[in-house]
Amino acid sequence: MNKIPNKGQDQQQILAQLKAFKGQDLPWQAGKIFAYIYQTTPEAKAVAEAAYLSFLPENGLDPTAFPSLLHLEQQIIGQLAPLLGGNEEVKGNCTSGGTESVILAVKAARDYARAKYPNQKEFEILVPSTAHPCFYKAAHYLNIGIQAIDVDPQTQRLKVADMRAAISEKTILLVGSAPSYAHGVMDPIAELSDLALEKDLLLHVDACVGGMYLPFFAAVGP
Template sequence: MEIAQNGMTREAIFERLAELRKNDARWQEGRTYGYIFNPGRDVTEVGKAAYSAFLAENGLDFTVFPSLMQLERELAGFGARHLQGDRQVVGNFTSGGTESIILAVKAARDCYREKRPEIRLPEMILPATAHAAFHKAAHYLGVKAVTVSVDPASFRADAGKVQEAICDNTIMIVGSAPSYAHGVVDPIADLAALAQQRDLWMHTDACMGGFLLPYFRRLGEPVPDFDFSVPGVTSISVDLHKYAYTPKGASLILYRNKALRKHQIFTCSHWIGYSIVNNAVQSSKSGGPMAAAWAVLNYVGDAGYLEIARKKLAAVKKIVAGIQRIEGLRLLTHPDMSLVSFTSDDVNVFHIVDEMHQRGWYIQPSFSFDNSPAHIHLSINASNVGWEDELLKNLAECVVIARRLPDGTLAGLIKGSLEGVDLSAISEADIMAMMAAAGVKNGELPGRMADINGVLDALPAAVREKVLSTFVNDMFSQL
């Protein structure tokens, strides 16, 4: 791309942007069950207006923009109270769950550098359902991720397996509230008790559920304790741009006290310039997301969120019951929140996903890993309420069609061709040839993804990662 020599007109710019969006998911229609959390037009407009009002303000230096410091303190205070923290709990605003998680791991690592300097390779224990962001944090920060299997029936973390994995290098235990994959809350109290016994950092990843679960509890749902009411919980990550429906990116990272949070902060005076003090990963950052989060929270209000939760809970129960009635489908476990995962023992789930996409639905395919099979995931949000009957009707129809489609022929051929091959040494050329055989050419994906997803699902996770990295590296080339 070369920028326009004499500039483009406003009309031409927005015509081009509209053209670029024509193949995007039509999330405004309420048929997208992932990535987008749509609160409706009026709430969205409030968020946009607040975002625009603070678009230029820079969160790099809170002494220049004290308004942003005030907003951040108020948002962190809300998070602390919402998650049953006392006056000692502190926190910061971040761009999303991944940044919140990276900061928690960074704080734990630096804390134990002081407490236990003899540890050269710190380890954190992750249930197999812990979010991939923890693996990213481990990769970035030089912390070893030790993964342990979860209970094969409930898919909750197994405290016994976590205990077995604790060693002299362990600094951190992670639990989810709920896990993204299956929507169940880990036994946080049991994990936190282990952390207290061994003087370890305990992080609750409540990015998905930290905002919504307290409302479900108020509606009478048996939500397990997961927050600062649990002794031993050190830090909590909670997203606002999911079920609080604020514009992206908006998340909070909270700590039980300032002594723990200080390890998150980065400062630098070792250069010829102004001293830098960062309370998060980013330096320069727009105040827009923070102002938008504050505005939306206060616009919807507590009563409004409780009513949204009530409608969403009813929708979740209807969808769960409907899936259980469809022949060939099986819930992986009963969810604690609004994340639903189901599979099939005799129908290719990737064909079901393709068929649903053909009908304008976005539902998410998930690969097999550890003791969880390939499955379909739904993140149910406010805009999905009211679509339950049509979703279930189309889903039942798609299962019937998918049952008649060929199952995994290409995956079987590719898997067979790789037998005896040292997959750890597979070349980029081999990967691109494999992807071409699956229908991927010139960085573009085919309309139907079942064959590609089947191939990826058949590969070991480490090889799958290499394939995806190679493909994405090729896809993002110059235009």
């Protein structure tokens, strides 16, 4: 068990120890890792590191204390919105990652349902069986039900008819992946959107992987 040392270490000792810790990490710099981190150009890496360090002490908890961070967040959202079909009315916020984003989306659906149906006690979300596990974490944290809909065994793609059949009075949110994290398969998002509109339900598209890639794929074409 590690304990707080009685005496601190100098800079060289600390940095050497940190370097040793990374000895078993995968060599992402060689482009051998499919996910988690991606190699870029030395110039882009240098700019990213300098930008990160220039804001290292700032805290995004209070935008009135650090309006620079709020400005950066608004710039990011404003630039991304058109890529996803949005306009100047789109609102959003930056999160710590995909799991937090999903939890916030599910919480928004739960809170919306509570306000819309104040006498209803049970709520449920419908997800493809290939959906990211964080949806189960969100359902657990927020005390709502979750039902996984089996996907096509050959294509690993959700069938909208099966999602439709699973909708009940408890359903508050439909989920589709663009693409699914482990399979790289696009669910039928447009058809899911039509179903959500027809049933007056919310739809969340998990584009953790595809959000920054699909718009450019569409622009380039097949």
